[in-house]
Amino acid sequence: MIIVQGYYPLKGEIEIQGSKNAALPMMAAALLHKGTTVLDHVPMIQDVFCMMGILESLGCVLCLKDHRLTVDASEVSSMQIPRDRGRAMRSSIVVLGALLGRRGEGEAYYPGGCSIGSRPIDLHLAAFQRMGVEIREENDMIRAEAGTLKGADITLSYPSVGATENVILAAVKAEGRTVLKGAAREPEIDALCGMLKAMGAKIRGVGSDCLVIDGVEELRDASYQVPGDRIVTGTYLFAVMAAGGEAVLKKGSPESLGCVLDTMRAMGANVRVEGDTVSIAMTGRPKAVSITTSPHPGFPTDLQSVAMAVMAVGEGQGYLKETVFEGRFATAKQLHKMGAEIIIEGSEARVTGKGFLKGARVRACDLRSGAALAVAGLRAEGDTMITDCCHIFRGYEDICGDLRNLGGRIRRES
Ligand code: EPZ
Numbered sequence: 001m002i003i004v005q006g007y008y009p010l011k012g013e014i015e016i017q018g019s020k021n022a023a024l025p026m027m028a029a030a031l032l033h034k035g036t037t038v039l040d041h042v043p044m045i046q047d048v049f050c051m052m053g054i055l056e057s058l059g060c061v062l063c064l065k066d067h068r069l070t071v072d073a074s075e076v077s078s079m080q081i082p083r084d085r086g087r088a089m090r091s092s093i094v095v096l097g098a099l100l101g102r103r104g105e106g107e108a109y110y111p112g113g114c115s116i117g118s119r120p121i122d123l124h125l126a127a128f129q130r131m132g133v134e135i136r137e138e139n140d141m142i143r144a145e146a147g148t149l150k151g152a153d154i155t156l157s158y159p160s161v162g163a164t165e166n167v168i169l170a171a172v173k174a175e176g177r178t179v180l181k182g183a184a185r186e187p188e189i190d191a192l193c194g195m196l197k198a199m200g201a202k203i204r205g206v207g208s209d210c211l212v213i214d215g216v217e218e219l220r221d222a223s224y225q226v227p228g229d230r231i232v233t234g235t236y237l238f239a240v241m242a243a244g245g246e247a248v249l250k251k252g253s254p255e256s257l258g259c260v261l262d263t264m265r266a267m268g269a270n271v272r273v274e275g276d277t278v279s280i281a282m283t284g285r286p287k288a289v290s291i292t293t294s295p296h297p298g299f300p301t302d303l304q305s306v307a308m309a310v311m312a313v314g315e316g317q318g319y320l321k322e323t324v325f326e327g328r329f330a331t332a333k334q335l336h337k338m339g340a341e342i343i344i345e346g347s348e349a350r351v352t353g354k355g356f357l358k359g360a361r362v363r364a365c366d367l368r369s370g371a372a373l374a375v376a377g378l379r380a381e382g383d384t385m386i387t388d389c390c391h392i393f394r395g396y397e398d399i400c401g402d403l404r405n406l407g408g409r410i411r412r413e414s
Contacts, residue, residue: 004377005409009245016252018226030071097169151176254278288316314353
């Protein structure tokens with residue numbers, strides 16, 4: 001359980017952890033090389049430990065020390081992703097693309113992860129089939145097999161982050177050229193491509209929605225840095241906006257938060273970016289705005305719940321439209337317990353700011369919803385108890401320590 005004592009302004013300076021959503025596909029990419037890959041700035045979070053377990057079960061030898069992960073993938077003896085770990089998180093599905101790239105075959109289970117929508121993988125499987133992969137589904141298992149993995153022209157009907165990552169992982173060692181149109185442009189894709197290029201992959205168009213990948217025979221040993229977690233940065237910036245005060249956040253990839261920082265400024269925050277450091281100062285209550293989530297470079301769906309919490313303690317009537325995941329308004333029900341005024345109609349939420357909330361016992365429904373409740377608790381009278389906070393530790397290395405270092409009164413109780 002996490003306990004938050006509300007109504008204290010924040011003030012402090014911290015460094016931001018490595019990005020969960022960059023580290024996970026980068027770890028899968030290490031499978032492609034029959035040698036050693038080193039990743040620095042790896043976040044010490046549950047999902048990373050789960051991905052380590054998957055890679056070990058496939059035959060890799062891993063060592064994680066001081067945020068440095070060394071993966072020796074010289075021997076990959078298995079091609080089956082274990083069911084328990086595969087079901088534990090969404091990212092397990094990109095291991096399938098890496099297995100296809102490594103061995104031309106793989107077995108995975110329909111992935112689990114946050115309950116924020118149906119989260120099908122039809123785009124992933126259709127892309128694999130374009131590359132000559134035969135897909136057989138038995139219950140919740142997927143068996144993928146390709147005699148020879150061939151490059152192909154692929155167009156995604158939706159810029160799916162995971163499907164884009166899976167195509168990249170399968171294509172870097174496929175025979176011939178893959179042209180991927182309609183690719184996701186999230187910064188985590190750029191990090192994955194940067195790492196693969198350091199390993200010798202031939203990828204062009206990085207940062208655009210059209211990637212051209214020429215298959216290579218072999219990759220090489222490489223070391224690469226995981227970028228700072230932009231969603232964690234956004235979470236803590238919103239925390240300062242809810243509680244008031246000021247903060248300096250280092251190594252948090254602020255350059256990839258473009259429209260989020262502009263939204264914060266529109267809500268009344270003073271936000272400055274200098275290199276890899278972002279500073280924020282907030283006096284008064286956040287002003288109401290309208291936010292519509294969309295794929296990058298739009299407002300990220302992963303910050304929607306947190307933005308809702310800030311609107312709930314702001315002034316005026318805010319508006320949120322969620323266009324990425326159909327089930328991502330679970331936070332509202334928990335914020336209602338804290339006295340928030342939120343009306344949900346389909347994929348739209350109207351939030352009437354109240355200046356402050358009241359502490360209550362609430363439940364983290366998913367990773368980002370849990371973080372949003374911690375942010376709301378910073379601007380609540382009395383204590384807020386957050387249960388099921390295991391969701392939060394899947395993606396936040398030390399949300400209690402970070403917010404305490406920023407002056408927040410928050411602690412974890414077993
Ligand atoms: C990644 O999920 C992130 N997870 C999510 O972060 C993030 O919210 C999401 O991208 C969008 O930015 C990781 O990187 C581990 P999608 P992913 O495929 O890849 C539909 C967090 O909190 N879709 O871009 O699963 C899907 O249902 C997590 O850190 C299909 O219909 O996202 C959804 O509506 C939560 N068919 C939309 O596309 C498919 O085959 C976006 O999904 C694939 C996706």
